[in-house]
Amino acid sequence: MKIGGLTKAAAGVQAVMDDMDRSPGPDSRPARREAVEAALLWCAALIATVGLSTWLGGRVEPILGVPRWAAVGVFAPWLVFFGLHLWFCRRRESAGSKP
Numbered sequence: 001m002k003i004g005g006l007t008k009a010a011a012g013v014q015a016v017m018d019d020m021d022r023s024p025g026p027d028s029r030p031a032r033r034e035a036v037e038a039a040l041l042w043c044a045a046l047i048a049t050v051g052l053s054t055w056l057g058g059r060v061e062p063i064l065g066v067p068r069w070a071a072v073g074v075f076a077p078w079l080v081f082f083g084l085h086l087w088f089c090r091r092r093e094s095a096g097s098k099p
Contacts, residue, residue, distance in 0.1 A: 030092075037088055045081040051073055 053073030063071040 019033060034088075034092065038085075041081060041084060041088070045077060048077040048081070 003094045038073040053069055056069035061068050066075070
């Protein structure tokens with residue numbers, strides 16, 4: 001059943017959104033900055049993983065029983081970017097959540 005071009009569910013969602021305050025809260029700036037940092041870190045990890053895996057794709061000599069392309073192209077970047085992620089988290093934590 002349609003109500004003015006919208007289904008009942010969509011009309012309900014629209015009613016809730018209309019009731020929400022549209023002004024950003026005090027936590028929106030740090031949250032936006034953290035989201036941008038996370039997105040950039042994710043993109044860098046994707047490029048590094050795909051790039052290294054493609055470059056090392058033909059090398060199957062094992063490193064600790066894992067093919068070289070997987071060890072150097074996947075696991076190593078994941079460990080590096082996990083460390084960077086922890087560093088970003090600790091930096092925010094030590095800043096005391098100041099905007």
